[in-house]
Amino acid sequence: MNAQSTTPLSVDLGRRAYQIHIGDHLLDRPASYSGAVTGARVLIITNNVVAPLYLERVRAALAAYDADTLILPDGESHKNLATTHSIYDHLLHNGHGRDTTIVALGGGVLGDIAGFAAATYQRGIDFVQIPTTLLAQVDSSVGGKTGVNHALGKNMIGAFHQPTRVIADTSVLDTLPARELSAGLAEVIKYGLIRDADFLTWLEHNMPRLLRRETAALTTAIRRSCAIKAGIVAADERESSVRALLNLGHTYGHALETALGYGNWLHGEAVAAGMCMAADTSRRLGWIDAQDVTRTENLLRAAELPTAPPAALHRERIATLMRHDKKVRHDRLRLILLEAIGRACISSDYGSACEQTLAHYLPT
C-alpha cells in the first residue's frame, strides 16, 4: 500500500459525486475549496471549541468570498431542531440565497447539524465539510447522512445530502484529545475488519505511527477508510443493503452506549467492545477462529480501546436494548458478523450464538 497520495479521492455518486481532499494543512489553502464553492457567498458554521483553533485559518483561505460566520454551542445536547432553527434564522436574517455555500467546520455533531440545515434551506444548498476529528473524517463526512436528535430518539430527523467537498486536514488532529483519536481509530479498524484484510495488516504494523499522529500514516489510514466507505455508499446510497455492513459492532455497541448512559463511553469505544463481541459471536458460529478474535482484540488494544463491555452491566438489559435497535426487521434481530477477517455479512441466522456471547461477557 502506498504511504499516501495527494490526489483527491472521488466519491462516485453520479450527479452528486464529490471529492475528499486528504492531507496536511489543507484547510489553509484556497485551492482546497476550488470548484466546491460556486457562488460568491459562504456561511462558515462552527462551534465555540473549534472556532478559537481553526476559524481564522479557514476565513483566511476563503478571503476571496463574502464569508460570514455562525458559532454554535458545542456538544450533542445542542444537536436538535432548536439549533437548526437558529441556523435558518441566521441565513434568512443575513439574506443568504440558494447560491450560498455552508462550510461546516467541526466534528461529527457539527457536520450533522450544519449538513441538515444545508439539506433543508431553500430545498437544499451546497455545503463543504471540514471534519476536525478523526471519527468525522473517516465516518460521518462520507455518506451524506445529516440530521438532528429528537427527545424520543437520536438522528430521528434528517436527510441524505451529499457535500460538494470534504477537506480532511490531518493537521487538525494535533489538538484532538488522545481518547478521541482512539475512538476514531475504532472505526478505521472496522473498515479493515469488514472489507480489507490487507488494510488490517497495515494497521497492525502502523498503529504506533498513528498514535504518534504521523501525517503520512494518518493520510493513508483516512484515505483507505474513506475509500472503503465511499465504495459501500456508492453501491447503496440510501442504506437498503450492503451499507448495513458499516454497522459492524454497532448493535452490541449502541446497547452498551445506552446502558452506560450517553457520554460515559465514546461512541468509538462502545463500537470497539461491540466489534469484539461480534467477533466472538462469529467464532461461536465457526465462521472465524479463536486466533481471528485475538487478532481483533490485540489491534483494538494497541489502539488503546476497550475490548469488552464492563462486566457489571446486566445481560438482560443489554439484550432488551439490542432488540429495540432500529435494525430489527420482522422481529428477528439482524447482526453484522464476520465470515472472515476482511469480510463482514448481515445475518439473522446465528441461532443461540448471540445469547452465548452475552453470557460470556456479562455473567449476570
Place this chain on the structure above:
Amino acid sequence: MNAQSTTPLSVDLGRRAYQIHIGDHLLDRPASYSGAVTGARVLIITNNVVAPLYLERVRAALAAYDADTLILPDGESHKNLATTHSIYDHLLHNGHGRDTTIVALGGGVLGDIAGFAAATYQRGIDFVQIPTTLLAQVDSSVGGKTGVNHALGKNMIGAFHQPTRVIADTSVLDTLPARELSAGLAEVIKYGLIRDADFLTWLEHNMPRLLRRETAALTTAIRRSCAIKAGIVAADERESSVRALLNLGHTYGHALETALGYGNWLHGEAVAAGMCMAADTSRRLGWIDAQDVTRTENLLRAAELPTAPPAALHRERIATLMRHDKKVRHDRLRLILLEAIGRACISSDYGSACEQTLAHYLPT
C-alpha cells in the same frame, strides 16, 4: 387528443420514478395504493376541512394496513416548522419507523407540509399524495417540492422529495369552490401556453365542460398538465434551467399577490393576470402578435379568471417587488416570456418592454 385514459402516467425520475393515477373515485380503491405502500403501517395526514369530506373513504381503502391519522389545522398560516414538529412528535410517539408511508390528503399546503415531514423523518420515508384541489393535482403534486414557510419568507425551508404515488381523483373536485377551480385552471392554461399549442386549442373548445366539472374533460386536462410538468421536471429535477419555464406569469403574479396582500387574490388569479402581462411584454418585443394576446386573455376570461391587475396598484411598488423576486440573478431580472403560443423562453433581454407593460396596466 384522446378524451382520457385509465393508464397511470409515469413520472420518469430514474430510481425515484412514480405513477400518477388520474380518474374518478380512485381514492376509494385499494388498487390505487398498490405498490406505493410497501410497509405495514400508514399515517394519513389531512386537515380539518378535508377530513369530514374524504378521510373515511381513504381509511376504508387502506383497511388492509395499520393506519392512523393526524388532522392538522387548515390554512397557509399553519405551513410552518411548528406544524412540522407536531408531525414528528406524532410519528415518534406512535412508534413509526422507516417502513411507514405517509398519505397526504389535502390541497397544496397540506401536501407541502406532509411531504416535508416525509422528506426529513428518519432521513426520508415514503409518501403518497392525494391532492384535493385542481391546483394541487396539476401543480404541487408533481415535481417533488416540499417545504414550509419561515417568518422571513415563503417556502424557505424545504427539500426535494418525490412521492411514491399521486392519486388525482376527479370526484374530489365536486366540493371545490368555483373560485378555486378557476385558480387551478390558470395553471392548466399555463401548460398550454408554455409548451403545447394543441392543448391550448383543446382548452378553448372544452372550457365549458371543465367548468361543469365533467369527469372526462377534467381527466384529460389533469393528465395533459401533469405530463407536461413531469416532462419538464424529469429534464431538470433541481430547477436549474428549463424548470423555470413553469414560472410563466409568476414574476408579475407574485408581485401582484404581495402588493394585494396574501389571501386577497388566489395564487392562480394572480398568475392569470401575470400571464396576460407576460403576453403583453412578449408582444411588445414582436415575439407574438396582438391576436395571441387576445387569445390568451379570452381563454383566461372563459375560465372566469382576471386578465389584468387592479389598476389602482402603484406601478413603482410592483416594479420594486419584481426586483426582489428570487429569480433575479446578477442584478438583471429574468422573465419567462412567450416566443409563440405553446413556446415559452427565459429572457433577460427584453429592453424596456417590461416597463412598458407595467405602464400600460398600471397608469400611476
